[in-house]
Amino acid sequence: MLNILIVDDEVIERKALTKIINGSLKDVTVIGEAPNGRKAIEMANEHRPDIIFMDIKMPGVDGVQAVKEIRKMDPGIRFIMVSAFNTFEYAKEVMQQGVKEYILKPSSKQDILEAVERVSSEILEERKQKEEQQSLRDNLERAVSIAQKEWVSSLLVNSVQDITFDEWGQLLGVEITSGYIMLLSLQPTGHAELSASDKQNWYQWLKEIQKVVVINEEMIIGPLTDSQVPVLFLCKKTAEKTNFKASAQAIIEKLYSLFQKESFPAVLRIGVGLLYNQAHELNQSYHEAVLALKQLLKTPNRKYIIGVKQGASPESVESGVLEVEKKLLEAVRQGDVNQVLYIFDTFVAKHADNKNVKTELVKKSFEELFILISRMLHDLGIDYERTPAIDEAEDSRVIFEKGKAHLLAVVHQVQVWRNNHAKGMLHKAKEYIEQHYANSITLESVAEFVELSPYYLSKLFKDRFGMTFIDYLTEIRIQHAKTAIVDHGKSLKEICYSVGYKDPNYFSRVFKKQTGLSPSEFRKATVSL
Template sequence: MYKVLVVDDEPAIRQGLLKIVDWNALGFCVVGDVSNGKKAVACHKELSPDLIVIDIRMPVMDGLQAIREIRKTDGDCQFLILSGYADFAYAKQAIEMNVSGYVLKPIDVDELKAELLRIRSSLDRLSDHGLSGTQADALREELILKLIAADPADASELEGALKPLTGFAGEYKQIMLVEAEDLSLAGLGNLESIKTRWLEAAKAEGLGYGFQTGPYVGFLLKEDLSRPSAISQWTRFLQDACGTNTSFTAAAGRIAHKLADVRQSYEGALGVLKSRFLLAAGQIHIETETDLSHFVSAPDKNVPPNLEALALKLCYTLDLGRIEGVAEVLEETGRALIAFDSSETAIKSGLVQVLSVALSNLSVHHQSVNVQDYAPLLAELYLHSHYDGVMSSVHSQLAELAGRLGGGGSLNVVKQVMDFIQRHYQENLKLEIIAEMYNYNRGYFGRMFKQHTGDSFHSYLDKVRIQQAIRLLGEGHKVYEVSERVGYPNVDYLHYKFKKYVGVSPSSFKGAQPKAKTFSLETS
């Protein structure tokens, strides 16, 4: 005989249930009847019933609240809901908490008997296994693990063994895998505690059946995640169990219609988590919806990213004080790295190279920039477990540096570029690259620069170089040395520019100063 507790706030209904059903003939023995959920929770602790027949709307504590309380300590007790038509939405919520079924009021005796027979059959199957609640949990987890690893030929047999240990509200099955990430670096103990809370809470809430596989906590979901409300419920559930110092990454595979097919759902979730580094933390990613294409445009695995060019662009952006440009260059760098090799190691290594070169180049022109000050930032990148975290950390520090070097943006664009040329005249400066940093069209920026300076960009650059060449020649440097130091590719080119702007050859500046043309670098 299986023990039954009847819970309803109407005495007539409780007495009617005791009389209209031959409980003993159906294999049940009524051990008590109470009038509200609070008394039901107390009686459950005292009597340990196998089945609770319970109304939803009751004073003091309603039926749903009572089920939640009981589920915190008992995942095996069966529940049969009594519900009026107006309470059907509540009944659906109860079904999601692993109840066995519901019967509408006014009660149809034949329907009630059919539900009781179905529940007894389920209890018989568990009893045949000779399992306690804890043993049933262990066997269920073992069978789930076997099923997700099984050969398709063995799946049907495992499904038959697993079915009596599960109860699904719907026809769809889905596997979700969750990985806990300790942001406080408190250690393995904290992560294991999080995993235990997930498993215990999922059982208590009746959300699904948990298991552990490798670094993941897995769930055989009792409701698929196709509905936004289901994802929201699971996301809140996982976040609440994590607390403030731990996050998670979760992925769910495709929906399966049979338990025998959940292996495909498991493999799909596992496939999504292979890109864990690129996934956002604290969210559930669905196999059918996960799309990482926003990271990559026209990837070419055969063409490695030009890290030197990216580093130079980042250096220029910082030197120009372009705070808003920092995010753009970092995004471009990330896309290039991911397109070539999307592994976590390759992305982090490439980013560290770009940052190291950019900061080293920047320190040559700014005494306030010490590369060693950014060593902790470079080391910290390897501690982040997600791409978004890496880029956010880098952006916050580089944006601060750009703001500091740009003087808070008080200089107008042309003045910033003029100062920039004074610092980088010896490099291969290109108008289109600098224009791009300000999101200007090359032609428009060139006209704007000439309007403010009276010179084209390249003429202004030539004048700065010639001015520096005159200084170096006056200090006794050889012509070929000066050519290299001011950024001209060869001595002939220096001769050509000298004749154009000064009117004499650079060699004539050795010793006494000749009479030469004059030119101005002031804005007009």
Template sequence: MYRLLIADDEALEREGLELLIDRKMPNTFKVFQASNGRQAIELAEEYRPDIVLMDIKMPGIQGLEALKQIKAIDHRIKMVLITAYDYFSYAQEAVSIGVKDYLLKPAKREQVVGTLTKLLQELEEERAKRSHELGVEETLAELIPVVESELAMMLMFNQVQEVDVNRLAQIANFSVRRGYSMIVYLAETYTHEEEKKKLHDELKNMLKTVTRCLVSPLLQNEIAIFIPVTDQYDPKQSEGFRMKINRFIEGRFGLSVRVEIGAVQIGLPGLQKSYQDAKQSLLPAEHQEADKPQTIIEKAQSFVNQHYAEDVSMEQVAEWVNLSSYYFSKVFKSESGQTFTDYLTEVRMEKAKQFISNMELSLKEICFLVGYKDPNYFSRAFKRYTGMTPTDYRNLM
């Protein structure tokens, strides 16, 4: 129900309006009554009505002044003046404070109902708009961390020439004229995946509270951080961040990590170069080489080699190596020279060729053993790969 405040110094007027509204618009309003301007303001502050019907002439605080104060309480309140006088003599002032309409005493039923119906429609539209805006805000709040991760990985995997990189930066509200990169690297011996994820999440939350930055996903043992700087940047700032990160991780997790810093560079392409500088600093240390796209591909290939008989999807493997499917696809093709689908097919077909040499296995059994559910589809895929059907291939044995 909507909340309606009727303010009039005449009790009969208030009661008459409430009775009329209740009869003509049943179960629509919860009605509050005020006999003077001060009481109307107090009720508005307490109950936040959706609509106020205010008599222009009342003892104490006059109607227009009361409406001004009510408007200050909540600008969304719809206000209607009730008057027995010439409305046009104060119309300009009424409009200036947001009065939506007026009712001349004695108000006709059709006018009262028509005015309230129009205001109800406005309220419904405003509620729908607010609901939509809240939905958009919630969706955006959920989307932004994903966009930030994608943008960070673009910088890590040298994809800054992509057309959509600037669009992603816009969505993430990450405009950077100058900036630098940091890499937080965990020792290879620290292999507890749940603890590493917890460390990543808490470090990201901490960094977001102290500076505007992009934080990459945890790619096995590496977290990349991209930080914009102003013209007043002092190198002591980045050293301060390095110390803060070390203290935070040591204090929260009892771990010593390695933090490398790249040089300050210009724009998004510069951030990618800064990341490569920081990455290069990691290479000389024994047993502390951070993950590179190639090691990620090797991990993906190992997963396929172990699970080729199952219903393996690119999305599943991308999640396994902590990349989005979009970037996993690009990195896999770039580093291996073939698409993920082609690699999966190759593994399955090579396994199928091995199984076909075992005469005790039927071709249907082999189909299922290498991850296919439809023998006909398996046969077509095998022929595309080898140039002959499984039966022809077996006959050559």
């Protein structure tokens, strides 16, 4: 509903305009009348109308002066100027204030209503654009937030393989062509451990400075674990010709420059994985960043290492362990106990092959594995927080046995979840989609409804139905659209909005892609049947 204020020093004119508008238009209403410019300014300040009918020639504060004052306090108010004087000077003066509508007294009913409809359409279109822009901003913020909270975590355990750089680009509103991982580590300067508040302050600082650090990349910050933070860099198309190492080095130098201005009781160390052109290879970049950081911590004088390829350094045995670790996590995620036992034996053998590995390093390796498993369980929506307690005095054999027992317990939990919950959750998700397909439905909103991780829900859809969440939603919407198109009483634009699309052109493209015909062609085909 749009509100209108009538301003005229002639009471008969005010009453006539009010009667015409209130009696002829449904979506607008006259909320007040003012006899002069001064009163108009007061009422505009109080009621904030959408449109003001403003007489130009009034005693005291005239219409032009009133427009100037009102626009100072609310530039969004639209004006329709009314005057008995058809002179260029009056028209020119109000046009300088951004006023586009100008009608003469006495005005016909048609002229008045057409002027209101033109201004109303302009206001509604502007509101629609603002809502769409806000929706885009909200979607972007939500996408980035989701990415920060879960996508990077999922990449670390290699549980997300279906998303492409094209899909990343759709989420972020830019064209993405490649990506890599940096692993940032906060190391204490003295013997004292870093406090939890130190780590959180550093993490918050990292979030705050991300916008000033990158130019040709999207910087997406992962979760803080202990004193390490993985950061995903997605490179835009404009950065294709930029040298990867030079770009990464520039980012690191900027990070160090900003870090040195703070007073953290620690030093910053950064391991960087290599650049990849396929999104599913980002997990490889992460493991390279892990290797780089481990090498870096053995050489305290270096601040960062870029691009340590697995198997290309003295860390080749460790690299093999990481590769087996990835396979082990995938087997656990699938709930495949035989594969878990087989791969775990390989995992143990990899450690045994390296005679120089001390017990404390084996312990550390297992602790890292348990952290990754915990993250994976969280992404699956499984509440299982227990981890085996490893005593400092225990030898490698005991650690291996405890690790195997823990893995078997985890696999059991995954199997229970898959058997008892996943099927029911998927059914619940499908019902929700079928009931809300006409709304602005998202993977995140459905996942929240069924209390699953968005990424696990996406994976379940692909595993169980052979299609992505978006494909399924599109299929439901197009099925309903095909049914509605048969009803020739509905316009194609109406049908577009009724099945959840906001852009008729986009709806038409999706419909044709799904059916082979445009909506209008499909409608014609139904007539001929």
